[in-house]
Structures are given as C-alpha cells and as structure tokens.
Amino acid sequence: MPAGLPRPNMGVLNLQGGEKKFKLSRHAASEALSFFVKHYWIVSWDCTDEDPYLQHVVPNPCVNLVVEPHKTFIFGPSTRKFSYPIHGKGIVFGVKFKPGGFFPFLNQPISTLLDHPLEVQSILDLDGSGLEEAILSMPTEEDMVATMNKLLEPKLPPLDEQALSVNRIIDYIASEREISKVDQICEHFDIHIRKLQRLFDQYVGISPKWVIRLYRLQNAAETMDGRLPVDLARLATDLGYHDQPHFIKDFKAVVGSTPEEYRRWVQES
Template sequence: MNIDTQKPSMGVLNLQGGEKRFNLSRLPAAEALSYFVKHYWIVRWNSRDDEPYMQHVVPNPCVNLIVEPGKTMIYAPSTQKFTYPIYGEGLVFGVKFKPGGFYPFLKRPVSRLLNRPLEVSAILDMNGPELEGTILSLGDEQAMAIVMDKLLLSKLPPQDEQVFQINRIIDFIAEEKDLSKVDAVCEHFQIHIRKLQRLFDQYVGISPKWVIRLYRLQNAAEIMDLRMPIDLSQLAMELGYHDQSHFIKDFKAVVGCTPDEYRRNVQNG
C-alpha cells in the first residue's frame, strides 16, 4: 500500500503506521453541503494479522455520522481517545460535519449527544440498517459519496451564520499552536467567555477549553509521528504549556500514555 505521508492525520494517531493495515480515503461533499460538511471518509481493511491492530484517534470538535454494519449512529465530539480494533475484513463510511455544522440539522444542543449516540433516523428518512444496505453495498467510493449527498441535500437546512463564526474560532485555535487559554480566544474575537461557552455547548458539544486541549495534544502527536528526535520539554513550551508535567498529565489523560511512551511506540512501530 502506498502511504501518503503528506495526508493530514486529523487526529488519527500514527497514521503512517496505521495505513500499513488499512486504507483511508477522504472525499468532498457536494458544494451545497460544504457549509455544513467537512468531508466524507472511508476506511477499508483486509487484515491477515493474528492479533487486531488497535487504531487510536484523538477526537476533533466535529460530529460524525458513521455507517458501519450493526453500529450505524451519529456521534458527538468526545474528550477521550477513541480506539478501533482493525482485524479481518471491513468497510466503514463516515460523514465528518464541520464544527457546529451538525446543529442546523439537529436544532438542539449538540452537548446533549455527549456519550449518547443518535439514531440516523433523527435526521434522515431511513434507519441504520437501511442506510448500511444503501451505502455499504456500493463498491465504488465516489458512488457512496453521491448517495450520501442526495440523502443530506434532501434535508438541507438554511445556512447559519453561527457555524461560520465557530469555524473561524476553531481555525484560529488550530493554527495558533502556542495558544492554551480561552481568554486569548475571547480577546481575539471580542466575545465574552460565557457567550463563547454557550455557543460551543449548543453548536460544538464540548467546551472551548477542551477544543484547545485536543488540538494541542493532536499537534504533539503529529510532531512525534514524524519519527524525528524531539525534546519533549521544548515541545511542551511550543504548545503553550508552562511546565512539562501539565503537558504529560493532559497527554496521558486523553491519549492513554505519556508522550515519551507514545514516542517510543511510534519509533518501534
């Protein structure tokens, strides 16, 4: 399998190592959906390994509609690493909504979905098994995307200016790699912290503080994935942490191991 080392990981930990076991594709949604949908993603694998390969993902502040045999649901952002076992043969199709982009379809606070997946029939005219039969029976990835385009376009809500504002804020958080405080976001966008928190509760599902933390930890993992010599103390400072112990604590709480352990796993993998 050819590994695209330039492909952004978007929270997929050690993507280069993982793509030895599976193929990840990302496809754009129809232009009319691009205000709400970041992209479609498709993962395929056919593993002959004796033991499952455990793929870990640091969550993004995005809702995902996941089409998978027997498990088709809509999932809110999380504050914890997600682990998926890769074994046998499999196919999963996903819709990654832009931050805040799912709220106009849902019309209730996304935070209510935290740890409570939503049935796809809440926004589409079919249930999970019907959607699995419709999407996963198609062998061609572009055909899957076209079918999902039609299903979502039939339910297309009006554009919501708050979605645009949230994406401006989250793009700022993602790009400012030394940003660590919500106050800095409020100052940059001239928004009161309580208004920002309410906005994220309603549209994103997790707090601005957690969004900042997840992006900083994703940044850290992406740097370590490059398999180059890294000074972890310097890395912590570059990511806005004032002390390495705080960085280690946050990294372990979300990723499940210390930065040093993660670095060794990448180097050995």
C-alpha cells in the same frame, strides 16, 4: 496538498503506522453540503489471518455520522481517546460535519449527544440498516460519496451564521499552535467568555478549554508521528504549556500514554 507533504492526521494517532493495516481516504462533499460537512472519510481493511490491530484516535470537535454494519449512528464529539479494533475484513463510511455544522440539523445543543449516539433516521429518511445497505453495497468509494450526497442534500437546513462564526474560532484554535487559554480566544474575537461557552455548548458540544486541549495534544502527537528527533520539553513550550509535567499529565489523560511512551511506540511501529 503539494506532493511530498504528509497528510494531516486529524487526530488519527500514528497514521503512518496504522496505514500498514488499513486504507484511509477522505472525500469532499458536494458544494451544496460544504457549509455543513467537512469531508467524508472511508476506512477499509483486509487483515484476514492477521492479529487484531488497535487504532487510536484523539477526537476532533466534530459530529460524525458513522456507517458501519450494525453500528450505524450519529456520534457527538468526545474528550476521550477512541480505540477501534481492526481485524478480519471490513469497511466503514463516515460523514464528518464541520464544528457547528450539525447543530442546524439537530436544533438542540450538541452537548446533548455526549455519550448518547443519535439514530440516523432523526435526520434521514431511512434507518441504520437501510443506510448501511444504501452506502456499503456501493461498488466504489465514489459511488458511496455520490449516494450520501443524494441522501443529505434534500435534508439541508438553512445556513446558520452562528455556525460559521464557530467554525472561524475553531479554525483559529487549530492553526495557531501557541493558543493555550480561552482568554486568548476571547481577546482575539472580542467575545465574552460566557457567550463563547454558550456557543460551544450549543454548536460544538464540548467547552472551548477542551477544544484547545485536544488540538494541542493532536499537534504534539502529529509532531512525534514524523519520526524525527523531538525535544519534548521544547514541544511542550511551543504548544503553550508553562511546564512539562502539565503537558505530560494532559497528554496521558487523553492519549493514554506519556509523550515518551507514545514516541517510543511510533518509532517501533
């Protein structure tokens, strides 16, 4: 990324404020894994003797393998905001699979993972505690990345062209901020809505409508995270909302606050 440009938040709300409390780094997976894995992410913190800090995340349509002491699981996508308490000292390692990238490992609809985390031994040769020992005991982030590459590479499934198609669709949704309706996706990719819905149930785990909504609300939050003056009515229009009350309702349902409340929180942090 060119110098001077902010990193994409990727759903981490008020990342600039949060990084006063923790360090977030992202690392590329090996070339062999790049078809399936978007990136590795590592969050570390030392807030000893400080008040707990609650970090909020709007989910991406991705499966995450999360390595954390006594909480190591594979988590499917969600339509709800996730809040994580930062306190004491700790570190978490994550594998973010590309949208559709975990289905070839699972071979059953990703929607089955909603609210049902999966044990890591379902795809690896060790259980959660063994993976925690293998990854979190490493002295550097680079060592953690190298270890995870070595664990995942022998388990690679065949490449899946449908997963690639799903990735193209979601990349389009993420990059085209004016996309607000499923019909726009069907028209652009010349795909019937029923087929699109089946693909998303199988490969993504949440519906195309929800994927669009999550990305538009991430776009809204990221715009406000810039701490520059924002015309919320214009922002709603730019993101494809035909009226501001609908935008406010969606934003509050997923983020947990109104856009005005969120903007005020960002400015005060």
